[in-house]
Amino acid sequence: MKIRQEQIPENEFKRKYEQENVLEFGKYFTDRMFKINYRAGEWKDPRITKYGPLMLEPSAIALQYGQTIFEGQKAYRTKEGKLNLFRPELNVKRFNNSAKRMAMPEITPEIYLDSLKMLLDLERDWAPKKIGSSLYIRPTMIGTQGRLGVIPSDDYLFYIILSPVGPYFPEGFKPIKIWVSENYIRAAPGGTGYAKTGGNYAASLLIGQKALEQGYSQVLWLDAIHRKYVEEVGAMNIFFVYQDTLYTAPLDSGTILPGLTRESVIQMAKDFGYSIKEEALSMDDIVAGTKDGSLQECFGAGTAASIAPVGCLRYQGQEHIINNFQIGEMTQKIYDQLIGIQYGMIDDSYGWIVSV
Ligand code: COI
Numbered sequence: 001m002k003i004r005q006e007q008i009p010e011n012e013f014k015r016k017y018e019q020e021n022v023l024e025f026g027k028y029f030t031d032r033m034f035k036i037n038y039r040a041g042e043w044k045d046p047r048i049t050k051y052g053p054l055m056l057e058p059s060a061i062a063l064q065y066g067q068t069i070f071e072g073q074k075a076y077r078t079k080e081g082k083l084n085l086f087r088p089e090l091n092v093k094r095f096n097n098s099a100k101r102m103a104m105p106e107i108t109p110e111i112y113l114d115s116l117k118m119l120l121d122l123e124r125d126w127a128p129k130k131i132g133s134s135l136y137i138r139p140t141m142i143g144t145q146g147r148l149g150v151i152p153s154d155d156y157l158f159y160i161i162l163s164p165v166g167p168y169f170p171e172g173f174k175p176i177k178i179w180v181s182e183n184y185i186r187a188a189p190g191g192t193g194y195a196k197t198g199g200n201y202a203a204s205l206l207i208g209q210k211a212l213e214q215g216y217s218q219v220l221w222l223d224a225i226h227r228k229y230v231e232e233v234g235a236m237n238i239f240f241v242y243q244d245t246l247y248t249a250p251l252d253s254g255t256i257l258p259g260l261t262r263e264s265v266i267q268m269a270k271d272f273g274y275s276i277k278e279e280a281l282s283m284d285d286i287v288a289g290t291k292d293g294s295l296q297e298c299f300g301a302g303t304a305a306s307i308a309p310v311g312c313l314r315y316q317g318q319e320h321i322i323n324n325f326q327i328g329e330m331t332q333k334i335y336d337q338l339i340g341i342q343y344g345m346i347d348d349s350y351g352w353i354v355s356v
Contacts, residue, residue, distance in 0.1 A: 001114050003046045003047060006047060008050045022166050025168050032049065033161045034160040036157075038156035038158070043158070048118065048119060060145065061146075064148065065150060067142065068199075069095065070098075071094065073136075073303055074136050075137060076342040076343045076344070077135070078343060082356065083356040085116075086303075091139070091260065095139060098195040102192070112158075119160055126164050132306075136163045138161050143155070144156060173327070177216045178216055178233065179219050180283060184219075186232070186234060194257060204234045221233070223280070230283065236259070236261075236302035237261070238299075238300050239265065240295060241298070241328060242294050243294070244275060248265075248277075250279060272330075272334075297329075298310040299328070306335070311325035
């Protein structure tokens with residue numbers, strides 16, 4: 001694929017994000033972006049342009065009816081200056097699964113990955129050096145046709161933007177407090193929960209804001225039918241450790257985002273000798289586990305958030321503290337191995353890394 005590069009006048013390069021102690025998640029964007037349009041059934045005109053606003057019809061289907069999908073991945077800078085992608089082929093696969101659910105065209109792995117590698121190569125200097133910081137990658141597809149009929153768009157734009165980021169949670173790798181949502185739900189069977197589409201996140205904003213106001217970092221979603229089984233956190237999948245067993249919600253209801261970090265955590269935990277139970281876990285069991293001490297650890301896992309220890313769950317008006325609000329042994333082990341592989345500090349025996 002031949003990717004056209006638009007000229008960007010030298011004085012329009014920002015070159016560097018402001019140097020801040022804490023690099024806020026998703027606040028800065030690099031100089032360039034990748035774009036390709038889908039028209040008359042074909043992907044056309046792949047190009048790298050200056051990062052900037054898009055021209056869209058006010059009636060664009062993405063804006064009116066939310067026909068949008070995205071991915072979240074990261075490029076981790078190694079000390080040799082390489083940019084490490086983590087299992088990028090799985091992002092392409094998930095992106096195309098989201099596309100199918102939202103009646104959008106699929107994109108070839110070649111378009112997605114060749115353009116990403118070229119963009120990363122051009123923007124290499126933007127990748128932060130600190131462990132825990134990275135270049136966050138946001139591939140996105142939107143329905144661009146202007147029309148008010150509720151039918152899929154004929155035209156689409158696929159683009160990739162890059163953002164130098166620090167830790168997702170300002171506190172870094174420290175236990176966070178989570179608000180369990182009792183009245184609002186994120187996804188129901190048959191809905192779009194497994195797709196990475198804007199609407200899933202839009203629906204989380206109101207309760208997420210309320211949780212933040214009360215000092216909780218994120219919302220934990222329960223299942224839509226019984227309102228008692230733990231599903232996911234929205235920006236992360238969630239794991240619970242009972243002795244040598246690791247629990248997480250199963251994917252078969254279609255209500256949970258199939259996280260790459262989730263899958264990798266499961267693989268690493270198996271190799272550490274833990275048994276894995278992808279089973280529905282109820283809040284009643286979790287609360288009982290915090291009381292009798294059998295629930296030893298809880299952590300979230302996602303690309304943006306990496307591994308986030310959870311020290312407190314607020315449910316039915318009470319705070320349930322896990323592991324004395326300390327980082328657990330298993331959580332630390334998984335975090336060290338994951339970060340070690342991603343930043344090229346330990347051997348990638350799984351073959352998960354693609355270097356640019
Ligand atoms: C990610 O983990 O990359 C996500 O997409 C979560 C969130 C920032 C939307």
